[in-house]
Amino acid sequence: QTFTADETGAFLTSLDLYFASKPSTQDNLTVQIRPTQLGTPTLQLVQDFAEVVLSPDQVNVSEDATVATKVVLPSPLFLEPGVTYAVVLLAPTTDDYEAWIARMGEENVTGLVQEAGGAVIISQQYLNGSLFKSQNGQIWTPSQFEDLKFTLYKAQFTNQNGTVFLENPPQDTDTRLVN
Numbered sequence: 001q002t003f004t005a006d007e008t009g010a011f012l013t014s015l016d017l018y019f020a021s022k023p024s025t026q027d028n029l030t031v032q033i034r035p036t037q038l039g040t041p042t043l044q045l046v047q048d049f050a051e052v053v054l055s056p057d058q059v060n061v062s063e064d065a066t067v068a069t070k071v072v073l074p075s076p077l078f079l080e081p082g083v084t085y086a087v088v089l090l091a092p093t094t095d096d097y098e099a100w101i102a103r104m105g106e107e108n109v110t111g112l113v114q115e116a117g118g119a120v121i122i123s124q125q126y127l128n129g130s131l132f133k134s135q136n137g138q139i140w141t142p143s144q145f146e147d148l149k150f151t152l153y154k155a156q157f158t159n160q161n162g163t164v165f166l167e168n169p170p171q172d173t174d175t176r177l178v179n
Contacts, residue, residue, distance in 0.1 A: 001148035002036055002086045002129040005079035010154035012077040015087065016068035018149045022059045023096035029054045030090040031071045040140050041086035041132060049074045064109050065100035065149055076155050084129075087150055090137050101131060104145040 012033065022029075033050040034041045045051055052071050060067045079085060091097045102108070108120040131147050132140040 001131050001150060002039060002041070002084050003152070004084045004128070005081055007081050009081040010079045010152075012073060012079055012152060013155050014070060014072040014153045016070055016151040016153075017087075017089070018065045018068055018100040019059055019061045020063070020065070020098040020100055021096060022056045022061055022098075023091075023094045024056070025094065025096075026055065027091060027094035027096070028056075029059060029097050032088040032090065033073075033077060034086045034088050036084045036086050039084060039130065040142075041088055043138060046079070046085065047075075047077055050077050059097070066110055068151070086132070087148065088137065092137070100149040101146045102149060 015031075017031070031052045031054065033046045034044060035046055036042060050073070052073060054069070054071065058069070060069045089097065089099060100109075102122045104122055106122055108122055129147065131143045133143055134140050
């Protein structure tokens with residue numbers, strides 16, 4: 001799923017993903033943040049630490065897309081302003097991971113109901129990104145009417161004073177020259 005960082009950029013710290021199913025075996029899921037080229041995910045990571053591997057016991061599932069799986073990056077990841085990135089989910093040894101997506105024109109499964117009493121129909125894309133599907137994580141097919149359900153979290157910095165203590169190890173102070 002592609003997304004674009006806003007005009008200020010961001011330090012991405014974590015994301016929530018939503019799953020309908022996961023394997024009963026020990027097949028891991030890899031979550032990556034990749035740059036895009038011409039709107040399509042590339043093979044590279046944004047940084048070396050833009051990848052998290054989850055075991056099935058770390059993945060939460062729900063029947064109505066309301067239970068999140070928190071994916072915490074090992075270090076905040078800087079996303080440049082106005083640049084398009086992709087959240088990539090890889091599970092090369094299983095197809096038992098099913099992520100929740102929104103499909104244009106279909107009902108929102110989270111159970112939201114409009115004031116008029118009808119179901120909420122998905123009528124617009126989320127964040128103007130695109131969902132891509134791949135069988136090998138390298139060749140991508142766009143799915144123009146679908147979007148992955150996810151939430152991104154960025155760091156919030158404060159302007160507080162701090163103190164840093166630095167210490168050098170003792171140095172040999174013998175100044176005699178040795179021949």
